[in-house]
Amino acid sequence: MVESRHIGTGVVVDAAGGLKHAWGDVDRVIYPRSAIKPLQTLALIETGAADAFGLSDAELALASASHGATAEHVDAICAWLARLGLDPDDLECGGHAPVDRDADEALIRVGGQPGRIHNNCSGKHTGFLATALHMGEPTTGYITPGHPVQERLFQILSDMGGADLSRAPRGADGCGIPIFGMPLSAMAQALARMADPKDLPTDRAGAAKRIFQAMTAHPRLVAGSGRFDTLMMEAAKGAVAIKTGAEGMYAAILPGLGLGVAIKIDDGAKRASETAMAAVLTMLGVIELNPETPVLNAAGDAVGVVRMSGDWPG
Amino acid sequence: MVESRHIGTGVVVDAAGGLKHAWGDVDRVIYPRSAIKPLQTLALIETGAADAFGLSDAELALASASHGATAEHVDAICAWLARLGLDPDDLECGGHAPVDRDADEALIRVGGQPGRIHNNCSGKHTGFLATALHMGEPTTGYITPGHPVQERLFQILSDMGGADLSRAPRGADGCGIPIFGMPLSAMAQALARMADPKDLPTDRAGAAKRIFQAMTAHPRLVAGSGRFDTLMMEAAKGAVAIKTGAEGMYAAILPGLGLGVAIKIDDGAKRASETAMAAVLTMLGVIELNPETPVLNAAGDAVGVVRMSGDWPG
Numbered sequence: 001m002v003e004s005r006h007i008g009t010g011v012v013v014d015a016a017g018g019l020k021h022a023w024g025d026v027d028r029v030i031y032p033r034s035a036i037k038p039l040q041t042l043a044l045i046e047t048g049a050a051d052a053f054g055l056s057d058a059e060l061a062l063a064s065a066s067h068g069a070t071a072e073h074v075d076a077i078c079a080w081l082a083r084l085g086l087d088p089d090d091l092e093c094g095g096h097a098p099v100d101r102d103a104d105e106a107l108i109r110v111g112g113q114p115g116r117i118h119n120n121c122s123g124k125h126t127g128f129l130a131t132a133l134h135m136g137e138p139t140t141g142y143i144t145p146g147h148p149v150q151e152r153l154f155q156i157l158s159d160m161g162g163a164d165l166s167r168a169p170r171g172a173d174g175c176g177i178p179i180f181g182m183p184l185s186a187m188a189q190a191l192a193r194m195a196d197p198k199d200l201p202t203d204r205a206g207a208a209k210r211i212f213q214a215m216t217a218h219p220r221l222v223a224g225s226g227r228f229d230t231l232m233m234e235a236a237k238g239a240v241a242i243k244t245g246a247e248g249m250y251a252a253i254l255p256g257l258g259l260g261v262a263i264k265i266d267d268g269a270k271r272a273s274e275t276a277m278a279a280v281l282t283m284l285g286v287i288e289l290n291p292e293t294p295v296l297n298a299a300g301d302a303v304g305v306v307r308m309s310g311d312w313p314g
Numbered sequence: 315m316v317e318s319r320h321i322g323t324g325v326v327v328d329a330a331g332g333l334k335h336a337w338g339d340v341d342r343v344i345y346p347r348s349a350i351k352p353l354q355t356l357a358l359i360e361t362g363a364a365d366a367f368g369l370s371d372a373e374l375a376l377a378s379a380s381h382g383a384t385a386e387h388v389d390a391i392c393a394w395l396a397r398l399g400l401d402p403d404d405l406e407c408g409g410h411a412p413v414d415r416d417a418d419e420a421l422i423r424v425g426g427q428p429g430r431i432h433n434n435c436s437g438k439h440t441g442f443l444a445t446a447l448h449m450g451e452p453t454t455g456y457i458t459p460g461h462p463v464q465e466r467l468f469q470i471l472s473d474m475g476g477a478d479l480s481r482a483p484r485g486a487d488g489c490g491i492p493i494f495g496m497p498l499s500a501m502a503q504a505l506a507r508m509a510d511p512k513d514l515p516t517d518r519a520g521a522a523k524r525i526f527q528a529m530t531a532h533p534r535l536v537a538g539s540g541r542f543d544t545l546m547m548e549a550a551k552g553a554v555a556i557k558t559g560a561e562g563m564y565a566a567i568l569p570g571l572g573l574g575v576a577i578k579i580d581d582g583a584k585r586a587s588e589t590a591m592a593a594v595l596t597m598l599g600v601i602e603l604n605p606e607t608p609v610l611n612a613a614g615d616a617v618g619v620v621r622m623s624g625d626w627p628g
Contacts, residue, residue, distance in 0.1 A: 001343065001345070001483035001485070001495050003344070003345055003485075003561055003582070004561050004562065004579075004580060004581055004582035005580050005581060006580075006581045007321075007581075029315065030317070031315070031317055092613075093612060093613065094611060094612030094613030094614060094615075095612060096612045105422050108419050108422045108423060109422060109423065109425075111423075119612055169315035171315070171317075171617060171618065172611060172615065172617040173611070173617075174611045174612055174617070175611070175612060176611060176612075176613050176615065181315050247317055247318050248318065265318075266318060266319050266320075266581075267318055267319060267320045267321075267580075267581040267583055267586070268317070268318035268583075269581055269582075269583065272581070297408060297486060297487070297488045297489070297490060298407060298408030298409060298410045298433055298488055298489060298490070299406075299407065299408030299490050300408060301408075301486065301490065303485060303486040303487075303488070304485065
């Protein structure tokens with residue numbers, strides 16, 4: 001018996017926007033959420049901030065991450081902030097408990113309080129601060145609509161997605177920055193242009209390649225041990241960069257195929273977006289996954305499976 | 315912009331099975347999961363076990379609970395087990411971290427490990443053990459299909475739901491016990507018979523009233539401070555007993571109206587089942603709730619709302 005069902009939309013496109021695979025209404029407007037982080041990192045490189053501050057691939061991966069706040073993540077971001085002459089109080093994201101369960105427990109054990117540095121977006125925000133510093137812009141208020149940091153992100157999404165976002169629905173993301181509604185197909189095209197940047201301006205093309213290289217060289221920094229993004233990127237051995245987002249979003253960049261993938265699950269469930277992404281990546285030949293993920297109960301017994309329905313690739 | 319959507323089925327019936335309100339295919343087969351716990355507690359009383367062991371209302375509430383494993387829950391269940399001459403190792407549910415965040419942190423701080431006693435079902439399992447002991451049945455293996463404890467639960471669901479479950483889909487619940495698929499409408503009727511037990515055998519009618527009384531007298535024991543079941547039962551001041559279940563299940567027992575409510579969200583999301591239950595209870599006049607629940611981001615800013623769509627009561 002099928003106990004629960006998720007419905008979603010998925011699209012695979014090339015850099016020209018050509019539809020390669022489509023499930024559902026691919027022009028539906030979605031908030032891309034954290035799945036768009038690799039695109040947001042473009043600004044950090046294009047402004048010259050990354051070179052001016054000598055950012056490593058590890059730091060570019062952290063800028064593109066929804067990390068688990070393990071010691072590895074937190075220490076690297078603190079060191080980066082210190083090099084900028086800043087500290088975690090300069091981050092304008094709110095604090096939340098580490099996503100990584102072991103990191104959460106370790107923090108509780110030492111009597112620590114979750115802070116802004118533990119926010120899964122703290123690497124991205126450090127990238128925003130680095131860009132603002134380099135451009136001589138105020139660091140205070142960098143998450144505010146209208147701040148040049150946010151204006152650049154808006155322009156990047158508009159340009160890369162090939163969509164007029166001037167009248168797009170707007171909201172606030174979990175970490176406080178403005179977000180814009182965009183068609184899922186436009187998001188996928190933006191990702192495809194990251195994958196196949198030959199028609200982009202030289203600087204942007206170089207930035208896109210550098211971000212892909214950074215993410216696939218450091219899959220653990222993009223998420224964390226045992227997490228889906230990290231596991232998939234490790235399994236694909238450099239063939240794909242993937243990025244999860246809140247509310248059932250998923251993004252993939254596939255340079256070898258010149259393709260971008262965008263997925264939105266209607267109800268926002270991560271178990272469904274992960275299953276859908278695994279199915280699409282398996283169909284595209286970049287990983288080879290068992291189509292069924294066991295569901296374990298509290299005693300560790302397998303009591304069911306999560307799997308794709310027949311409508312999606314398999 | 316509506317970012318995510320959930321779809322579900324809901325039904326309100328009377329003890330004769332008469333449909334009072336219905337949304338969606340109310341005869342769909344669902345696994346009732348933990349939403350059925352108040353019905354499972356019937357066996358504890360009907361067998362005479364509750365009286366033989368002098369169980370309090372608090373213990374009957376814990377038997378019907380998905381508790382947060384706060385000290386209040388854990389201490390009471392440990393004391394109950396001790397009175398039975400048993401200990402937490404006799405529970406056959408697996409262990410998991412306390413659902414209550416403060417309880418989870420407290421356990422980590424003292425270097426404790428989550429055990430079976432912290433399983434949200436440990437009160438129910440203690441009730442199963444009490445029943446087996448009282449009936450002279452083996453306590454070992456009480457979660458196994460075919461054990462008299464489980465046979466009685468199957469019979470109760472069949473009788474109360476008025477549905478032949480002999481060919482029902484079967485599975486294993488998160489806590490290890492067998493579960494049976496049943497029509498959502500049958501589940502609602504079983505709940506309505508708890509609410510309006512006048513046509514039930516005297517013993518069962520008394521047991522049904524006692525369970526309702528126990529749950530509404532101890533809403534904090536049924537879930538925990540700040541949790542939805544507890545908040546709703548406190549707000550309704552004895553007018554309703556409600557019980558959540560995994561995978562988007564919800565049950566309500568309304569003696570004043572003689573009604574039962576059963577809800578299943580297709581994708582299993584708790585935020586949706588809670589919103590739907592709040593809307594139904596508001597429509598039925600037993601609580602008065604703001605139809606929109608704010609969504610807060612990590613900084614504590616309101617960035618959206620969860621609300622019912624127009625298709626459901628409002």
